[in-house]
Amino acid sequence: MWIKELSSPPHGTAAAPGVAARRSGLFLSAGFATGGLAASLLAEWAPYPMVTAYVPHLVLSAVARLAARHRVGTAVAGMAAVAVGLLVAAFAAAHADPVYGLVAAALIGAGYGLCVTYGLTEVALLAPPGALARLTSRFWVLAYLGFFAPYGFTLLNGPFDPAAIFLAAAGLAAVTGIGVTLAGSRAAE
Incomplete structure (x- = not known):
């Protein structure tokens, strides 16, 4: 939907019908190509290539089902x-x-992708x-502020042990997940 809005006036210059659909198709194709690229790289260099090459597709299928249902x-x-x-980082x-x-x-990265999917939805x-x-x-402005997290971790690295920083961040992520669960269950009632 946002590609259509950005392709049409007043945001975009595409006045011809079908431009937004072609652009959406291009992005969809790029997404499919990225999945194939990830699978081929895993098949080439990861251990157990006959198994690991399928992992990205299985994960994405599970995510798609999750997003569609809940x-x-x-x-x-x-x-x-x-x-x-x-x-694991700790x-x-x-x-x-x-x-x-x-x-x-x-x-x-997978968690970030899921959270972005939820946020955009x-x-x-x-x-x-x-x-x-x-x-x-x-x-997106708010989401990109998250890219400052590594800088914050670096600033905290002097007075705190890196593993402790990751553990504290894991705790914050868990508390946030619990908060989202509670808010979602209240909204469903």
Whole structure:
């Protein structure tokens, strides 16, 4: 929907019918290509290529089903993935193990993706007609502020042990997930 709004006047210059649909198709194709690229890279360099190559597709299928059935479930799964990823990051920091660091990065990235999916879905549901692009841009501004987290972790690295910082962040992610669950169950009543 936001591609259509951004492609049409007054936000975009595409006056010809079908431009928004073609642009949406392009982004969808790019998404499909990214999945194939991830699977081929795993098949080439990861252990057990006949198994690991299918992991991204299985995960995305599970996420799609979750998102279709339970909007709040998407956010809760995202916060759970972030919390587990931060716990793995704490282990990686405590043991200086880069393999666990990569696993942590994948988990945190997956959680981020789920949380963004939830956030954009909620923005689309809350936006009044004609305000979707404006509210979506505000959402992205707030989401991009999260990219300052590594800088904050670096500032805290002097007085605190890195593993302790990751553990505290995991606790915050868990508390946020619980809060979203409670708010979602109240809204469902």
